[in-house]
Amino acid sequence: MTAALEARGLGRRYRSKWGLRHCDLTVPAGSVTGLVGPNGAGKTTLLRMAAGLARPTEGTVSVFGEPVRPNGTAHLGRMGYLDQLHPMYRRFRVEEMLTVGRRLNLQWDDEAAHRWIDELGIPLTARIRQLSGGQQAQVALAVCLAKRADLLLLDEPVASLDPLARMRLLQVLMGTVADRGTTVLLSSHIISELEPVCDHLVIMSSSTVQVAAPIDDLLAGHRLLTGPAGDPPAIDGQVVSLVRAPRQTSALVRGTAPQPGPGWEVLEPNLEEVVVAYLANPETTMAGPAGDRPPDPVGGPDPVPGSTPGPVGGAS
Amino acid sequence: MIWLTWRQHRVILAIGALGALGLVVWMLVVEHDYASGRAALTRACPSFGSTGPGGGPLTAGCDVVFSRIVQATDQADIIRVLLLAVPLVAGVLLGAPLVAGELEHDTVVLAFTQGISRTRWLVTRWLTVLAPVVAAMAALAVFLNWWFWHIQTSGDVSNFGLASSVAEGASRIKPGTFDSTGIVLVAYAVFAVALGAALGAILRRTFWAGLVTVGAFATARLLFVYWIRSHLLTPLYQPLGTMPLTSAPPIWVVTSGYRDVAGSRVPLTAASIQHVTTLCSQASGATGSQVYGVYEKCVAAHGIQFGTYYQPSSRFWVLQWSEAALFVAAAVALFGVTLWAVRRWRA
Numbered sequence: 001m002t003a004a005l006e007a008r009g010l011g012r013r014y015r016s017k018w019g020l021r022h023c024d025l026t027v028p029a030g031s032v033t034g035l036v037g038p039n040g041a042g043k044t045t046l047l048r049m050a051a052g053l054a055r056p057t058e059g060t061v062s063v064f065g066e067p068v069r070p071n072g073t074a075h076l077g078r079m080g081y082l083d084q085l086h087p088m089y090r091r092f093r094v095e096e097m098l099t100v101g102r103r104l105n106l107q108w109d110d111e112a113a114h115r116w117i118d119e120l121g122i123p124l125t126a127r128i129r130q131l132s133g134g135q136q137a138q139v140a141l142a143v144c145l146a147k148r149a150d151l152l153l154l155d156e157p158v159a160s161l162d163p164l165a166r167m168r169l170l171q172v173l174m175g176t177v178a179d180r181g182t183t184v185l186l187s188s189h190i191i192s193e194l195e196p197v198c199d200h201l202v203i204m205s206s207s208t209v210q211v212a213a214p215i216d217d218l219l220a221g222h223r224l225l226t227g228p229a230g231d232p233p234a235i236d237g238q239v240v241s242l243v244r245a246p247r248q249t250s251a252l253v254r255g256t257a258p259q260p261g262p263g264w265e266v267l268e269p270n271l272e273e274v275v276v277a278y279l280a281n282p283e284t285t286m287a288g289p290a291g292d293r294p295p296d297p298v299g300g301p302d303p304v305p306g307s308t309p310g311p312v313g314g315a316s
Numbered sequence: 317m318i319w320l321t322w323r324q325h326r327v328i329l330a331i332g333a334l335g336a337l338g339l340v341v342w343m344l345v346v347e348h349d350y351a352s353g354r355a356a357l358t359r360a361c362p363s364f365g366s367t368g369p370g371g372g373p374l375t376a377g378c379d380v381v382f383s384r385i386v387q388a389t390d391q392a393d394i395i396r397v398l399l400l401a402v403p404l405v406a407g408v409l410l411g412a413p414l415v416a417g418e419l420e421h422d423t424v425v426l427a428f429t430q431g432i433s434r435t436r437w438l439v440t441r442w443l444t445v446l447a448p449v450v451a452a453m454a455a456l457a458v459f460l461n462w463w464f465w466h467i468q469t470s471g472d473v474s475n476f477g478l479a480s481s482v483a484e485g486a487s488r489i490k491p492g493t494f495d496s497t498g499i500v501l502v503a504y505a506v507f508a509v510a511l512g513a514a515l516g517a518i519l520r521r522t523f524w525a526g527l528v529t530v531g532a533f534a535t536a537r538l539l540f541v542y543w544i545r546s547h548l549l550t551p552l553y554q555p556l557g558t559m560p561l562t563s564a565p566p567i568w569v570v571t572s573g574y575r576d577v578a579g580s581r582v583p584l585t586a587a588s589i590q591h592v593t594t595l596c597s598q599a600s601g602a603t604g605s606q607v608y609g610v611y612e613k614c615v616a617a618h619g620i621q622f623g624t625y626y627q628p629s630s631r632f633w634v635l636q637w638s639e640a641a642l643f644v645a646a647a648v649a650l651f652g653v654t655l656w657a658v659r660r661w662r663a
């Protein structure tokens with residue numbers, strides 16, 4: 001499978017702070033990849049460099065094998081980018097925004113763009129500044145999709161939408177993408193909305209890629225163990241997170257046959273549980289094969305999702 | 317891209333066109349006032365022209381007509397000042413937001429991720445805004461040529477009674493009229509828009525770009541008026557006493573000073589000049605009569621001439637084209653700066 005997007009040692013420094021560093025990532029062509037992570041994890045920085053809007057401080061990023069050069073045009077025709085701010089000409093009418101897209105692109109599906117806007121019930125004669133934030137996001141996405149790009153880079157496409165609008169927008173997105181085999185890389189805060197549309201997931205934290213894997217592998221490759229309070233027994237697998245509650249202990253383990261022993265229950269986790277476990281432990285990666293490490297006998301309270309994260313066992 | 321640029325600037329371009337049209341209408345009104353005032357003046361006080369202002373027997377009607385012409389002159393002066401500001405207005409309203417407006421509203425992010433390169437984006441934008449500016453300024457320049465000629469010949473009070481060619485030549489080579497007529501007006505506008513665009517691309521804020529454009533444009537213009545323009549062609553030299561003493565000779569006096577027999581300029585501070593002037597002051601003081609002529613002859617006898625460096629009005633078009641070429645060249649250089657800044661821009 002060829003890579004739609006490939007980053008090698010990619011990094012970007014903002015004055016003294018690195019926005020992204022040591023980023024190695026391959027987005028397979030035809031995949032729909034979700035990009036999750038806390039604010040400041042480098043999601044926007046990665047997407048902007050891939051779109052040719054930001055200059056890498058180190059490393060390279062290429063789209064369909066072509067290095068992205070900000071002043072080149074090679075990547076422009078094959079790539080659609082939706083910024084999280086949805087910048088548009090605020091005084092323009094919706095119809096005029098579609099004209100902008102038509103006139104600035106070689107490929108443009110005017111009929112489809114008008115159909116989407118029509119289906120969403122947005123009047124073509126309305127001015128952009130009069131639209132709600134959600135409607136603006138939808139117009140911006142329509143302009144992005146009508147380009148018929150092979151790779152879509154979408155930065156928080158649904159953040160400003162209500163749940164119903166989110167669903168509809170993702171339906172439009174997926175309907176378009178499925179027909180043409182478009183590759184999509186989209187970032188979001190909300191894992192539950194990524195699960196039905198994505199087949200790959202990239203977890204970012206601390207300005208780098210923590211985990212990148214197919215969602216099926218993430219779900220099949222981890223187990224959630226719950227057992228009595230106290231120290232867990234020796235577990236055959238990499239412990240991603242360990243949560244001690246007063247009455248029970250639970251652990252997310254990488255590996256398929258942890259065999260924790262009597263009194264312990266082994267469950268298949270959902271995607272949110274896997275992602276939260278990794279995000280709570282930013283040092284943990286999926287480097288190295290699963291299940292070949294002894295459990296890390298770290299004492300003391302481990303971070304619960306939502307509590308203060310700290311150094312935790314099971315590091316790579 | 318042409319459509320997008322046009323769509324973004326159509327309001328300002330329309331307002332600009334209306335403003336220019338308003339100015340033209342005003343100028344027509346002033347010209348009419350002049351023409352009718354002059355006709356009335358010859359009717360009301362026929363002896364006025366032959367003896368100069370106040371010379372003839374002024375009737376009450378004559379007074380009224382006279383003040384009407386003075387009023388028209390005042391208005392013509394205001395128009396001249398406005399004409400000097402027209403290029404700057406284009407620079408601030410069209411040039412400064414050309415790139416900065418897109419940068420500060422993040423719409424570059426949209427523009428630079430569509431199908432066209434940044435270079436094409438800027439070239440199209442720049443030319444699309446400049447084309448109507450050049451067209452309007454050129455039309456205005458042609459109209460101005462006619463207007464200045466008309467108001468000069470039909471009643472400039474100070475030149476009343478002089479041959480029309482003298483009156484016309486009197487004004488147009490001099491700073492002021494030179495700056496608000498002819499081809500330079502077009503070049504100033506091109507330069508101002510290019511300046512605003514370049515500053516906008518560097519400063520990334522429309523407001524500051526506009527503000528700095530005003531300062532930089534004024535500086536460039538003043539440099540030309542007071543220093544560069546007079547040196548575009550070597551000024552001619554006229555020894556004192558041989559120049560026709562009309563009230564407004566058709567020349568632009570650049571400077572005056574001493575020069576030696578070989579024709580090279582001698583600074584006033586030079587020892588030789590001081591020696592000669594001291595010597596001749598004593599000589600002319602001694603004779604007592606015809607002080608002026610004696611002093612001159614004495615200085616000339618020592619191989620030193622006093623006279624005027626000037627640009628004749630026949631050089632009007634040569635100077636116009638030279639200065640216009642320099643401003644357009646500067647505009648092209650500023651476009652290069654803008655392109656460099658746009659290609660360098662990163663989110």
